[in-house]
Structures are given as structure tokens and as C-alpha cells.
Amino acid sequence: MDIKLYIICGLPGSGKTTFGRHLMQQGVVSYVAQADDFFGIGDKYQFDPTKLKEAHDWCYNNVVNLLKDNYRVAVCNTFSRRWERQRYLDLPYPKVVIKMLGEYPNIHGVPPETIQRMKERWED
Numbered sequence: 015m016d017i018k019l020y021i022i023c024g025l026p027g028s029g030k031t032t033f034g035r036h037l038m039q040q041g042v043v044s045y046v047a048q049a050d051d052f053f054g055i056g057d058k059y060q061f062d063p064t065k066l067k068e069a070h071d072w073c074y075n076n077v078v079n080l081l082k083d084n085y086r087v088a089v090c091n092t093f094s095r096r097w098e099r100q101r102y103l104d105l106p107y108p109k110v111v112i113k114m115l116g117e118y119p120n121i122h123g124v125p126p127e128t129i130q131r132m133k134e135r136w137e138d
Contacts, residue, residue, distance in 0.1 A: 023093035024114030034088035
């Protein structure tokens with residue numbers, strides 16, 4: 015089976031994006047998608063919690079279009095609740111779910127109490 019979609023989930027600072035980029039460097043995937051890209055990249059990152067749903071819809075649509083074009087994709091989002099990843103699980107492509115467990119400094123400044131709440135509500 016040729017895996018087309020890697021669903022990489024984990025708390026902020028767990029290494030999701032780093033692992034997705036590693037998969038791309040190794041030629042395993044050809045694209046890394048994440049909702050965070052909706053808010054910008056690098057020093058132009060401007061998170062707006064009122065646009066979170068829009069960001070996730072944008073990411074999902076991007077992934078669907080890439081898969082239709084026969085790309086192998088890693089999607090790197092927290093996916094702390096099962097419903098958050100369900101639409102990716104429902105896609106008709108071979109896939110694997112990878113849960114990241116690392117604990118690194120998160121680059122987006124997510125407060126520790128927010129990460130703790132996400133940890134407490136985690137659904138496998």
C-alpha cells in the first residue's frame with residue numbers, strides 16, 4: 015500500500031511540523047500542510063483565533079486538492095479531538111496517523127495552560 019496521507023497530530027511543541035518537514039526531505043511526502051500556514055509563515059505569523067475554523071477549512075481544502083493531484087501529503091495540526099481529524103480519516107486515500115509525543119518549545123507562544131487543557135481533552 016502506497017501511503018498518500020500522513021496525519022500528524024500532537025500538542026503544540028511536540029515536533030509535528032519538524033517531523034513533516036523531515037518526511038519531505040526524505041522524499042516520503044511532497045507537501046507539508048498545516049492550518050498555521052493560513053496565518054502566515056515566519057516573522058509574518060499573525061494568529062487570529064476568530065479565523066481558526068477558516069484556517070482549518072483552508073488547510074483541508076488544500077490537502078484534498080493536493081491528493082487529487084496525486085501528491086503525497088503530511089498534514090500537521092494538533093488534532094486533539096477525534097472530530098478534528100475525522101474528515102481527513104474519511105478521505106479515500108491510504109493514510110496513517112502519527113501522534114507526536116515530543117516536548118519542545120512551541121514556536122507560536124501557546125500558553126502552558128492552553129497546552130495543558132488540550133492535553134486533558136485529548137482523544138485518541
